[in-house]
Amino acid sequence: MAKHPVSLKVNGDEHDLLIEPRKTLLAVLRDTIGLTGTKEGCSTGDCGACTVIVDGKAVTSCMVLGVTASGKEITTIEGLASDGELHPIQQAFIETGGYQCGFCTPGFIMASKALVDENPDRTEEEFRHALGGNICRCTGYTKILEAVLQAAEEIRTTS
Amino acid sequence: MKSFEFFEPTTLAEASRLFAQEHAQLLAGGTDIVIGMKAYTETPESVISLQKIPGLAGITTDADNGITIGATTKIREVELSEDILQHHTALAEGASEIGSIQIRNLATIGGNIAHASPAADTVAGLLVADAQVGIAGANGERTVPINELFTGPGQTVLKPGEIITQFRLPTPASGSHYIKHKIREVMDLAFIGVASAVNLQNGVIKEARIGLAAVAPTPIRATEAENLLKGKTPTPDLLAQAGEAAAAATSPISDLRCSAEHRKEMVDVLTRRTLQHALDRAGN
Numbered sequence: 001m002a003k004h005p006v007s008l009k010v011n012g013d014e015h016d017l018l019i020e021p022r023k024t025l026l027a028v029l030r031d032t033i034g035l036t037g038t039k040e041g042c043s044t045g046d047c048g049a050c051t052v053i054v055d056g057k058a059v060t061s062c063m064v065l066g067v068t069a070s071g072k073e074i075t076t077i078e079g080l081a082s083d084g085e086l087h088p089i090q091q092a093f094i095e096t097g098g099y100q101c102g103f104c105t106p107g108f109i110m111a112s113k114a115l116v117d118e119n120p121d122r123t124e125e126e127f128r129h130a131l132g133g134n135i136c137r138c139t140g141y142t143k144i145l146e147a148v149l150q151a152a153e154e155i156r157t158t159s
Numbered sequence: 160m161k162s163f164e165f166f167e168p169t170t171l172a173e174a175s176r177l178f179a180q181e182h183a184q185l186l187a188g189g190t191d192i193v194i195g196m197k198a199y200t201e202t203p204e205s206v207i208s209l210q211k212i213p214g215l216a217g218i219t220t221d222a223d224n225g226i227t228i229g230a231t232t233k234i235r236e237v238e239l240s241e242d243i244l245q246h247h248t249a250l251a252e253g254a255s256e257i258g259s260i261q262i263r264n265l266a267t268i269g270g271n272i273a274h275a276s277p278a279a280d281t282v283a284g285l286l287v288a289d290a291q292v293g294i295a296g297a298n299g300e301r302t303v304p305i306n307e308l309f310t311g312p313g314q315t316v317l318k319p320g321e322i323i324t325q326f327r328l329p330t331p332a333s334g335s336h337y338i339k340h341k342i343r344e345v346m347d348l349a350f351i352g353v354a355s356a357v358n359l360q361n362g363v364i365k366e367a368r369i370g371l372a373a374v375a376p377t378p379i380r381a382t383e384a385e386n387l388l389k390g391k392t393p394t395p396d397l398l399a400q401a402g403e404a405a406a407a408a409t410s411p412i413s414d415l416r417c418s419a420e421h422r423k424e425m426v427d428v429l430t431r432r433t434l435q436h437a438l439d440r441a442g443n
Contacts, residue, residue: 004165048261060259067167
């Protein structure tokens, strides 16, 4: 089948690609562009490991056809640090031990980033509920939540 | 995933023409179709994206026609819309029950309805809003009331090439509420879904609407229960009668999620609860 021209802006870099319509955004990011920080977990939208931010919104990239992301601005885990400095959420995950095997971590961090960008003033219960689409197979939820709350607090006080 | 031709029409007429071809599927949010294609339960030869058609997304409100929700409006937008929260609370609550935030940022209200799952979380809220479904096809546009849209699980009255374009919600309710009976807080499918909406006048129920999901081959209105309530002053006994009448209107199945008996019993319980909550919201 015919490949389609697709322009993606990923972490600020423009990528002009020719891709098959059946390729998911997740596959394009990982296999075509080579950004393997975004993980494929369940591949059915249930686990959140593939979460990236598209035009400011967290989405499960395994459910998105790459061709439909053309012209959109995408942020992946690789795009969070700037000038060698980790994003406060990344730093908080390290400080609290908010990861074990690390496979779910990029998805959790991207989902958390979108939440904190939208409103860092959420309660613990609200963050817990809003992160319900991300699964940690090591069940490190307590530390993950600590990380998100710590980062939200930092972002609240510095902004 | 099987290969397919991908189309991004910029007009409804073109989308409708392409969708009328054999083995064609529409793509709105993609949260059902992309997963279906990965599982090979969907093997379309052409996929027609609705994304580039102007005017299909967004929520508008005007004094004469009430609220109009474009078919490709994201579920997350429906959930957070101030106008919908205020006038059709049950619909906003239903939207907030779908999947995760990541999924609600992709999924559309048109997709949730066109998929025609009896368990769709926005359907009970649309039923009690008396939503009018705008449909475009080769022969122009038509309108179908939401309670006449579904003909069976996954089946609607839509003809080949017809596309849902919008939901019009002309009559605001003074109070409404949706309860999804489920196990998990998020990322769960409804055992059943119940929505109630009421309009009160001087403490008397002027109008009541009850929408039920996952308790029959299609989503249904509990019209006998609604008629019982009309013109009456709400009492616990009246709500109990309505609950029983709503349960009597159902024909649930037993499946891996729960038994038919449990579903029927919970329709009774949740009809009472949603009515009480809707009445409280209406200022009773």
